[in-house]
Amino acid sequence: MSDSSSAQITTISGHGLPLVGNDIDTDRIIPARFLRAVTFDGLGEQVFADDRQQLADHPFNQKPYQEAEVLVVNRNFGCGSSREHAPQAIARWGIKALIGESFAEIFFGNCVAMGVPCVTAQGDHVTALQKLIEQDPTVEISLDLESMNVTAGDLSFAVNMGDGSRQMFLKGTWDACGQLVASAEAIAKTAEQLPYVNWAAS
């Protein structure tokens, strides 16, 4: 049997990294030339490669943020290409959770499958958190997936995540593979009832 156990994830605490801007796409997170590979190895060093090269004080370049574990972003983060290389690069750089105004659908799904929670919050809360981190990069941010709350210094606000995904973190089933494979019989039954599966076989 496969190793289907993934760890339960209920709280994540650490320093933050504020990355301000809407519609940051996965081509920017990891340019396509770094996808010429058959593994995800080494992607962490290339995260935001072009943006960092063009902007010396890009947050991912700044010394005070090098130990950050919580990335704080704005609207529609991770839009565009479905490349899992993008969240892999972010996670391999050291990020363990993301807080943002909104996330692109596929990016969010990839993060769930990797065990990296992405939670959304009101725009003014996200901006306040980004400002707080800029003022004090050592401020401890705590994300609690049970109470769905974020605290940092004097800040405390509610965050959201679709309940199905949230349960996957809380129950430790974010790596769904083993669970999916385990229902082989039900899968076969569903397949049998689909007309086109039988046409293909005829």
Next chain:
Amino acid sequence: MSKGTLFDKVWTAHTVGTLPSGQTQLFIGLHLIHEVTSPQAFAMLNERNLKVMYPQRTIATVDHIVPTEDQSRPFADPMAETMMQALETNTTDHGIRFFNVGSGSQGIVHVIAPEQGLTQPGMTIACGDSHTSTHGAFGAIAFGIGTSQVRDVLASQTLALAKLKVRRIEVNGELPHGVFAKDIILHIIRKLGVKGGVGYAYEFAGSAIEALSMEGRMTLCNMSIEGGARCGYVNPDQTTYDYIKGRDFAPKGSDWDRAIAWWQSLRSDPNADYDDIVKFDAADIAPTITWGITPGQGIGVNEAIPTPEMMPADERPIAEEAYRYMQLSPGQQIAGTKIDVCFIGSCTNGRISDLREAANVAKGRHVALGVKAFVVPGSERVKQEAEAEGLDKVFIEAGFEWREPGCSMCLAMNPDKLEGNQISASSSNRNFKGRQGSSSGRTLLMSPAMVVSAAVTGQVTDVRQLASVS
């Protein structure tokens, strides 16, 4: 919550069960894989000692990294060669059908599956590629996934998913001359925004959509993801059935009649409930072109680049970033913008009808001095068909390069790239910073006809004006 839509019916038919998390375990009828997002998935499978549960329901091809000039092996780029070999090994080891270069059936994954009749109404289709939404043109529920999910589909033919909401987007009336499916979707994204579709499946409907060919519908659904919608679809109709009939993997004989009956039954009910409905008038749509760094930053070819004052406050920062990056000024007319490179191809606009429309404009004209222009057919079959019609000669005589099939400069994972801050007129789908292979390269998205119009004049030009001159 939606009820009675095609999305609801297909979702229900493919539901295996409810997972402890509350998510749906959804059966995937057709899984498409390619060389970029699958090798790590196979590695994960092997690590866990899992096999592919339904190898006959996965189809592979190679598209992103293939060179479009010299395709001889080994590829000049050793990394591309490694990826190619990984796919060859993985498909052989797991008994997966692979349409390799030179098979006569290779091409961009979202071009080859429809053209071979693999894509059918009522299916769920997944692929490690965001433009999987393309297949929704047939009334399939098709969406992009990441590599861990590719692993899940290989291992179980299912995914853990939450159901999407459904937004019906009606486009009614007749499209003006010189306006294509590409313009419709650029217009929709311009109006609804690049995140407007997050959490939704888009159902495209209305008389202007029904009048589109299957290839037009594919262009439309292809870019749903650019509007934030993970999938977009069109209800199947006679146009759909006529397209599928007789293709390699289409149902045959008595299965065909059963197929039509089933497909018809999946169409959204006339009284279906939607989570949202939005309507557009086809007459309002002009040849549309992007000026910025997101597909939502689009305008009609005869409009000026919007000024910050014209936008909601939250769109201004990315507009400012776009003015700087694109080296374009607010208030400036987009028409007349000088172009360095013209690219026709991609999963958005690399099909035979796209090449016909482009050739129609190119015929009897010539690429302007100093402009590099090239045409990349979406598949080996498209290339063969185009050559049989003599389209290759039209392009070559007009000064375009005629290439081998692949993703090419849409995302530049192969030798086709912009250099420095070159600006391209591109029939592809993304104008993100650095998308076309140069970290300062600039992309203007437009229809294939508009790309040719830019190529022959050396600048952004309304294709309708060009037609009146000839």
